[in-house]
Amino acid sequence: MDFYNLLKQIDKNKENLVITIISGENTGSKVILSDGEILYKGGNENDWDEIIKYTPENKKSQALTINDKKVYFEFLRQSYxxxxxxxxxxxxxxxxxxxxxxxxxxxxxxxxxxxxxxxxxxxxxxxxxxxxxxxxxxxxxxxxxxxxxxxxxxxxxxxxxxxxxxxxxxxxxxxxxxxxxxxxxxxxxxxxxxxxxxxxxxxxxxxxxxxxxxxxxxxxxxxxxxxxxKKAGFGAYSNELINYILNEENDIPKALVTIVSRKGSSPRDVGTKMIVSKDGTMKGTIGGGCVEADIRQTALSCLDNRECRLVKVDMTGQEAEDDGMVCGGIIEIFVEPVI
CATH class of the missing domain: 3.40.50.720 (NAD(P)-binding Rossmann-like Domain)
Incomplete structure (x- = not known):
């Protein structure tokens, strides 16, 4: 829980960035940077200096392919x-x-x-x-x-x-x-x-x-x-979400679900988050409907297997239309057990 405790305490007046490996070797590894300084490293990744060089200059949260890895750069909201x-x-x-x-x-x-x-x-x-x-x-x-x-x-x-x-x-x-x-x-x-x-x-x-x-x-x-x-592409680690994860009275295993990329129309933007608990309850939403129901099952599977998973959801085809996915876009969703 060190990651979430640090997020709760981080100075929101600084430029804060979470980088997560979402596919490839060392999937699930993370760092937190605050005004360019590394405050946290989690997981087995050792080559963070190289990955950090690819930080998007437009400061919008997005997933990039770097060598054999897919990496999600998530810029956190400053305090308003x-x-x-x-x-x-x-x-x-x-x-x-x-x-x-x-x-x-x-x-x-x-x-x-x-x-x-x-x-x-x-x-x-x-x-x-x-x-x-x-x-x-x-x-x-x-x-x-x-x-x-x-x-x-x-x-x-x-x-x-x-x-x-x-x-x-x-x-x-x-x-x-x-x-x-x-x-x-x-x-x-x-x-x-x-x-x-x-x-x-x-x-x-x-x-x-x-x-x-x-x-x-x-x-x-x-x-x-x-x-x-409308300040699109900024991370959504809200205080409410962090407090829910850190609540000691609610110690049921949980998985964090995050939209990490979007092409075309989708119900929610990049950075939107939802928590799925082991008992099947959910906190937050990534848009509802069939997508959310399917991701809920994926999250439960990830909890059972103690693994992270990157899921691509295509809402452009006839099958998607038949399932009621009317947005017509493609999104990628990263599911990770809360550790």
Missing amino acids: KLIVCGAGHISMAVIKMCKLLDLPVTVIDDRLTFTNNALAAGADEVICQPFEQALDGIKGDSGTFFVIVTRGHRYDQECLEKIIHKENAYIGMIGSRLRVKKVLDSLEEKGIPREKLDKVYTPIGLKIGAETPAEIAVSIMAEIIEVKN
Whole structure:
């Protein structure tokens, strides 16, 4: 269980990667890397330095064939956080929704009364400084969502000019189309490439006809959830899954099932996981239907034989259609006993 204990404790603010040999010699061997440093080695594989050289530059989870082995590179999700510029009525509603979503939120405003209101509403951190000064102290990363909802377009522009150069998962800015155009045109005149500015979500939020501050906050958070969940190809070792595996009161042997590759349409994406226990119960889903039922039996067999197995599921043919597999893609699923 050392592997799962380490995953539970790993610093999610770092770039974390799990590499697993899924076929060939030493199938089931694993390493965990955190910002390039090896934290864990499991199994009999000795040539990890060579395998690590093939780490995908696009940082998307995927299976690659390396010499006589098939290797699954799984990039783990970083922790997410929200940075809100402005502490008005919309921000108060955004803060409350972040609490429901267990999403840490920092609020920036240069007015003490407003930052105090944000703290009272549940913000994890407030920064009462001029926007530019506060943003100088925020690094940003691939898990940072920036929301610009200040009290005027001058402040919006100040914030966006600072944020646009930071690594981020999302930048959203409030404003009418005319106000937004003025801000973007002004920043383009200052030398910021238009293609970079075009990546800003503005006017912010999904188009649901929102009018009140609460409704606008709903549209903003819905858009953020959509963007977050579309960050395809990231591993799904959720805290819930890890805690389920480590639960000492539930010591029934278990197998972990992971979708490691996908071509065409399939119910779930690469990295999706499910646990099958020796008593036949399942935790999570890889899409349901006949595929899941068949993989359940495979997992039980793997537990009986104490072996890992890579399974290819073809949902493109007539037989698959007759079995109700309507997606029409091909997926590979890796099944491994939890050790």
